Amino acid sequence: MSNTLPQSIDDVESMLRDANYVADRSLATILFLSLKMGRPLFLEGEAGVGKTEIAKVLADQLDRPLIRLQCYEGLDVSSAVYEWNYARQMIEIRLAEASNEANKDDLVTEIFSEKFLIKRPLLNALESSGGKAPVLLIDELDRTDEPFEAYLLEILSDFQVTIPELGTVKADETPIVIITSNRTREIHDALKRRCLYHWVDYPNADREKEIIALKVPGADARLSEQIVAFIQALRKDPNLFKLPGIAESLDWTSALTELNVISLDPDVINDTLGVLLKYQDDITKIQGSEAAEIINQINQEIDS
Numbered sequence: 001m002s003n004t005l006p007q008s009i010d011d012v013e014s015m016l017r018d019a020n021y022v023a024d025r026s027l028a029t030i031l032f033l034s035l036k037m038g039r040p041l042f043l044e045g046e047a048g049v050g051k052t053e054i055a056k057v058l059a060d061q062l063d064r065p066l067i068r069l070q071c072y073e074g075l076d077v078s079s080a081v082y083e084w085n086y087a088r089q090m091i092e093i094r095l096a097e098a099s100n101e102a103n104k105d106d107l108v109t110e111i112f113s114e115k116f117l118i119k120r121p122l123l124n125a126l127e128s129s130g131g132k133a134p135v136l137l138i139d140e141l142d143r144t145d146e147p148f149e150a151y152l153l154e155i156l157s158d159f160q161v162t163i164p165e166l167g168t169v170k171a172d173e174t175p176i177v178i179i180t181s182n183r184t185r186e187i188h189d190a191l192k193r194r195c196l197y198h199w200v201d202y203p204n205a206d207r208e209k210e211i212i213a214l215k216v217p218g219a220d221a222r223l224s225e226q227i228v229a230f231i232q233a234l235r236k237d238p239n240l241f242k243l244p245g246i247a248e249s250l251d252w253t254s255a256l257t258e259l260n261v262i263s264l265d266p267d268v269i270n271d272t273l274g275v276l277l278k279y280q281d282d283i284t285k286i287q288g289s290e291a292a293e294i295i296n297q298i299n300q301e302i303d304s
Contacts, residue, residue, distance in 0.1 A: 045200035048245020
């Protein structure tokens with residue numbers, strides 16, 4: 001681990017590889033540019049393709065704190081940026097009144113001081129810890145509402161937050177910002193313009209086999225090849241509601257390894273599809289004859 005930023009695309013590839021993250025050259029390039037230019041990186045792609053993991057790898061490899069803002073519908077400033085500790089403020093007011101020494105102006109200044117401020121992820125991300133700016137992960141931004149998305153513009157433009165009672169809080173050092181989206185809705189152009197952009201796609205077969213070998217080293221080689229081929233075949237099916245991502249690939253491989261499976265067959269697939277597919281309609285469609293047909297074709301290709 002090193003607090004020094006990578007000095008080349010090759011350094012980024014090496015850093016990701018050290019963390020067992022298998023990335024293609026284009027992702028390493030855009031990540032290098034984001035770090036070099038101090039610009040947020042907007043990662044878009046299907047769920048489970050490894051977007052969130054990139055922020056975790058950066059925090060670990062650069063030895064920086066990871067601050068994660070998990071987005072959801074209805075997320076607002078009080079949950080994402082800051083809010084006042086109203087309970088403590090009320091206690092302070094009551095104590096001042098009881099002592100008969102309350103000066104209105106002094107009391108207002110006191111209760112709106114920093115000790116009554118509850119800092120949320122975005123405000124915390126503007127503060128360096130031990131001279132090291134954190135990695136800020138704004139995860140699944142597409143789940144939020146447009147008003148909150150608009151609020152992010154000030155932070156991503158100037159890396160500052162305005163608190164009416166205290167003034168403007170500005171980052172001494174720009175945090176490393178990773179924003180992810182599963183594209184359940186489009187993110188506004190104004191926010192995207194402040195970021196560098198990369199679409200994180202499903203891996204090809206060779207890269208997926210490499211990922212499985214790194215993450216589940218105890219898996220049988222033939223089993224891993226069958227798993228990758230089966231999942232690659234599923235991703236070509238336009239009728240599936242939710243295609244399996246890398247996360248599901250790893251879960252399925254781990255589950256089959258725990259069951260001491262060394263080769264896929266229709267019965268094993270039928271019994272464990274709930275690890276790979278998360279919707280009953282998808283499971284019903286693949287179970288039985290379709291699973292048997294896919295694995296028979298895969299075995300013929302492997303054995304030929």
